[in-house]
Amino acid sequence: MGLPTWAFAPAALGAAFVVLPLVAVVTKVDWAAFPALVTSEASLAALRLSLLTATCSTAVCLLLGVPVALVLARCSFPGLRLLRSLVLVPLVLPPVVGGIALLYTFGRQGLLGSSLEVLGLRIAFSTAAVVIAQSFVAMPFLVLSLEGALRARGTGYEQVAATLGASPSAVLGRVTLPLVLPGLASGTVLSFARSLGEFGATLTFAGSLQGVTRTLPLEVYLQRESDARAAVALSLVLVVVAVVVIVVARGRRDGGL
Template identity: 65%
Template sequence: MSDARRSRLPWVLWVPAALALALVVLPVLGLVLRTDLTGLPALLTAPVARNALELSLLTATLSTLCCVLLGVPLAVVLARARFRGVRLVRSVVLLPLVLPPVVGGLALLYLLGRNGFLGYLLDVVAGVRVPFTTAAVVVAQTFVAMPFLVVSLEGALRGAGDRYERVAATLGARPWTVFRRVTVPLLLPALGSGTVLSFARALGEFGATITFAGSLEGVTRTLPLEVYAQAESDVDSAVALSLLLVVVAVLVVVVARPRVLDGGRGRGERAWG
């Protein structure tokens, strides 16, 4: 049987696939058609637009770094550790995926706010107030974005199995050596895709940010919040900023999406996409 015949798809799949593609593409196309192209450069170079974009890129980068530093160990523990209640812990970790972001923002506010038990301690002991600061934006973005990284890494580890790590342990390698020389290389492809997903999610975060950090220009007003603010007063500016956010998100996914080397056949394959 020829390769072309084997790869032929059932025709019944094309209709829902086309509808799904239209559901994603047509709204973006509508945004482009609504944009005033003649006034677009002036709108995008306005100080408020530049400040919002710079703040979004900064906070999304910082939150992605936090996701990596905290999410990698968490994913390894969930995938490899054996303890009572691991399923419950996994469910709690994935909770931000299903919670409305505004609920997550309220939860953070009542944890780190002046009336929250941890926020009260920080205020009294160190004089630190987290809500309505740039740090609050990073915390909110990390809260909603980290589960994407954990899901990617845990799935990769479970799919790869632990046979290589067990072999390394039987050869006398210490746990840290096994993690550094065996587990981390297994994680690298998924780490790339998970990092991109986390960054993209942090870049588009709105609900938890506005609830926990507010919308202070130059301090907490990221690009999604600026779009919301402009939508109430200047629709053209809101549309232009929305298009900018779409372009930045597409560039992040297209440029940074990882590629994985298929060692068995010696040729590159995409991790996803």
């Protein structure tokens, strides 16, 4: 079925609205100085920290997010809708507000932070705080993607496996997860991308200490004030990474259809 002719004009306008700012970044890159700008000591330190923390955050999202998605998709109990809403709140919550919430939870005078302080564990303004902040904002992407895949697949195969005597753990490992693997892979990639690009919650909860909490988005923000060329170069790195992640995520999802 064809589209009405009038739809193409706003579609082109919408695409241009998204693409033109990315093109503008590319046009402002100082290509002669690009290698030196992105391989400076500060830039490499920020990139290494971003990759390390984003990888750790993705692991946390998998460890905690997969069970949450399974419960939301396969269980029914009073308060389920409220739980789903609360789990997905970080999707719409301003990252700075998320950082403040984490600070009042894990900070020195926070809900849990004061007890952790007694045990000698100080989380706020540490590398661990970066991982927590990234996980907080990224986990809903995994939960949403996996829950959608679980609901789309239904429970038919799982019920057959259960009637044949498979334990719940065996059904989960041999039937459920393999069936939704494309959705799980897509959610994992998106969680990694969101962690890599996290800024507001990280700055509020973890600060900006070079080599400790200053990730690549924070480095871009700081370089914007002192060296615009470096900020643009590092921005391009993040744009390229984002494009690669989206292509991989789309390929995974389309491959599972």
